Amino acid sequence: MKEALLSINNLSVTFTNDGQVTRAIDRISIEVNKGELVAIVGESGSGKSVTSLSILQLLPKAVADYASGQIVFTRQSGETINLVNADDAMLRKIRGKEIAMIFQEPMTSLNPVFTCGNQVMEAVLLHENISRRQAKKKTITLFEKVQLPAPALIFNRYPHQLSGGQKQRVMIAMAISCHPSLLICDEPTTALDVTVQKTILGLVKDLQQQQNMGVIFISHDLNVVAEIADRVIVMYKGKIVEQGLAKDIYHQPRHPYTKALLACRPLLHSKDERLPVVSDFMATDENGNIQEIDRSLQKVPPIHSGATAHTTLLQPISTKQKTLIKVENLQVWFPSKKTFLGNPLEFTKAVNDVSFTVYEGETLGLVGESGCGKTTVGRALLRLIQPKGGKVFFKETEILSADRKTLQVLRKNMQIIFQDPYSSLNPRMTIGKAITEPLTVHKIGASARDRKERVMDLLEKVSLNPQHYNRYPHEFSGGQRQRIVIARALALQPSFIICDESVSALDVSVQAQVLNLLNDLKKEFGFTAIFISHDLSVVRYISDRIMVMSKGEIVETGESEQIYNHPGSVYTQQLIASIPKGLVA
Numbered sequence: 001m002k003e004a005l006l007s008i009n010n011l012s013v014t015f016t017n018d019g020q021v022t023r024a025i026d027r028i029s030i031e032v033n034k035g036e037l038v039a040i041v042g043e044s045g046s047g048k049s050v051t052s053l054s055i056l057q058l059l060p061k062a063v064a065d066y067a068s069g070q071i072v073f074t075r076q077s078g079e080t081i082n083l084v085n086a087d088d089a090m091l092r093k094i095r096g097k098e099i100a101m102i103f104q105e106p107m108t109s110l111n112p113v114f115t116c117g118n119q120v121m122e123a124v125l126l127h128e129n130i131s132r133r134q135a136k137k138k139t140i141t142l143f144e145k146v147q148l149p150a151p152a153l154i155f156n157r158y159p160h161q162l163s164g165g166q167k168q169r170v171m172i173a174m175a176i177s178c179h180p181s182l183l184i185c186d187e188p189t190t191a192l193d194v195t196v197q198k199t200i201l202g203l204v205k206d207l208q209q210q211q212n213m214g215v216i217f218i219s220h221d222l223n224v225v226a227e228i229a230d231r232v233i234v235m236y237k238g239k240i241v242e243q244g245l246a247k248d249i250y251h252q253p254r255h256p257y258t259k260a261l262l263a264c265r266p267l268l269h270s271k272d273e274r275l276p277v278v279s280d281f282m283a284t285d286e287n288g289n290i291q292e293i294d295r296s297l298q299k300v301p302p303i304h305s306g307a308t309a310h311t312t313l314l315q316p317i318s319t320k321q322k323t324l325i326k327v328e329n330l331q332v333w334f335p336s337k338k339t340f341l342g343n344p345l346e347f348t349k350a351v352n353d354v355s356f357t358v359y360e361g362e363t364l365g366l367v368g369e370s371g372c373g374k375t376t377v378g379r380a381l382l383r384l385i386q387p388k389g390g391k392v393f394f395k396e397t398e399i400l401s402a403d404r405k406t407l408q409v410l411r412k413n414m415q416i417i418f419q420d421p422y423s424s425l426n427p428r429m430t431i432g433k434a435i436t437e438p439l440t441v442h443k444i445g446a447s448a449r450d451r452k453e454r455v456m457d458l459l460e461k462v463s464l465n466p467q468h469y470n471r472y473p474h475e476f477s478g479g480q481r482q483r484i485v486i487a488r489a490l491a492l493q494p495s496f497i498i499c500d501e502s503v504s505a506l507d508v509s510v511q512a513q514v515l516n517l518l519n520d521l522k523k524e525f526g527f528t529a530i531f532i533s534h535d536l537s538v539v540r541y542i543s544d545r546i547m548v549m550s551k552g553e554i555v556e557t558g559e560s561e562q563i564y565n566h567p568g569s570v571y572t573q574q575l576i577a578s579i580p581k582g583l584v585a
Helices: 048-055 088-094 116-127 132-145 151-155 164-176 194-211 222-226 246-251 256-263 374-381 404-413 431-441 448-461 466-470 478-490 508-525 536-542 560-565 570-577
Strands: 004-017 020-033 037-041 064-074 080-082 099-102 182-186 214-219 231-236 239-245 282-284 290-292 323-338 344-359 363-367 389-394 414-417 496-500 528-533 545-550 553-559
Touching: 004 048, 004 214, 020 037, 020 048, 020 064, 020 214, 020 239, 037 048, 037 194, 037 222, 048 064, 048 182, 048 214, 099 164, 116 132, 116 151, 116 164, 132 151, 132 164, 164 194, 182 194, 194 214, 194 570, 214 222, 222 231, 222 246, 222 256, 231 246, 231 256, 239 246, 239 256, 256 282, 256 290, 256 508, 323 374, 323 528, 344 374, 344 389, 344 528, 344 553, 363 374, 363 536, 374 414, 374 496, 374 528, 404 414, 414 478, 431 448, 431 466, 431 478, 448 466, 448 478, 478 508, 508 536, 528 536, 536 545, 536 560, 536 570, 545 560, 545 570, 553 560, 553 570
Parallel strands: 037 214, 037 231, 099 182, 182 214, 363 528, 363 545, 414 496, 496 528
Antiparallel strands: 004 020, 004 064, 064 080, 231 239, 282 290, 323 344, 323 389, 545 553
16 A cells, blocks of 8 residues: 655746746656655756755755645654745754755765764754764664674764765765655765665665665666666656656656667667767757657768768777887875874875786776776876876876976877866866967967967867857856866867766766767877776777776776676676666566
8 A cells, every 4th residue: 555755746946047037847746655766867957856955945045936836745743744835943853854865976965074973973863862872873873774884983984084985875874864754865876886886776775675765766867776766757857758667667668858868878889889869869849849759760870980980999909009108017105094294104005006008099998996096097197196106108208207398298198088077177267268278388379369269169079159168167067068178188189188987977868978079079189098987888888998997906908898798807797797787678
């Protein structure tokens, strides 16, 4: 017998900024029962996070308006309440105790100046009439429940001392600390490794069943939630376009948008195919109505043919190909323990005696979990961090011993695209100026006007408008910001680019667009690349060869299809097994 827990009825939410009204949610209705896990799926801007924040009334009152509808919640006492009209005193009683929320980024949700244990204790003491000693004991028990290693030690650690997966578990412990009836998970696994993601998903499902909670799980990836959700709701531009049982949505999607979300994953496509995107499945007419595109009439060119083609190394790597980067016995150590005077006593060997070669024209995928050393390798190659030992050759030049003048010349040919484009762009600088800056530093272009024209051309190449030149980073979506930093990296026409988790936090359809873009640009500019990611399905699609790292060492190297389909090491097998593959028919 289903017991109603939450009923969202005909809800509309608008935002007013500078006199302009934007409808973020348009007349949506959602039901969540006790003990049921409902997934809300959609891209950034679809309205899924606004929906979750509306439930807890966390939207800024100065700009948000509930234009219509109700959010009816059944309290643990049996009383029903419309949360839209609830006063602050009532909301304080409900938040954390009866409705809890796990946010996407645990580092910004946890206070960096308090230990993890104290932060969970605070939530317990706020809602329960127990002593600090009892609260500490309960917190350690909660840490055990969410499978944190050494719970008593984690209690006294600060957020920066934990991995991303461990911080997320602390957030889950805090959320379930008061046995809520409803748990809202807002993209809790987006930036996590596939192995950690699988663990967190399993943990949420287990806790839901143990405590008979209702769960709303928000994600941009239908594949991630397919295995754990009872029902799935698909949102697009503030509206619900499809909903039903998870197995029905996954195997028999009806709406073109749902079909697009399922089809654009790299896992489903070979290296010689362009990834499909949302615009391949649907178009919007002048009245805003969605029209499905007949895919049978489309002629999608393979990547290795046509004007926007991508030349991949289809043949095995041989000794005849020219070496661009050669790494010998690279070591990067970080002090893990210091004396009172600051002298290092013990080291963490982030990169331990690593050697490999990158050939001209290839894309080398570097894959592994967080903490394996892959980002450290990428930064050490560009000498953004100073290695403890080893050698790195760019053609004939040894980078690690190069003087400042030589290094500046080398950096013109070696660029990096960082994981978080927002933090790598100056918020006070227009994107036009940000892309122009490296041209000015390296004295490229005859004049300021010439440099501006080059930047305008680059913006068009990465599918942005020249009119965007004078806009600031905050005025763009995540996918657009990623295109901006790609344009900046290409401004100097480098021969070597490192892509460090550059698609990890993007929506699946935006990720497909960026991967297609990188392939097109690689064809046009002919650069060599190292593509760093924790997602082996993405690396398989984009790379010619794959190098797998674990605990600072290379455990396996080979051609991408060979590594993906016939992994030699147990570690690689575990990575592949953790990739969410959706429901089996």
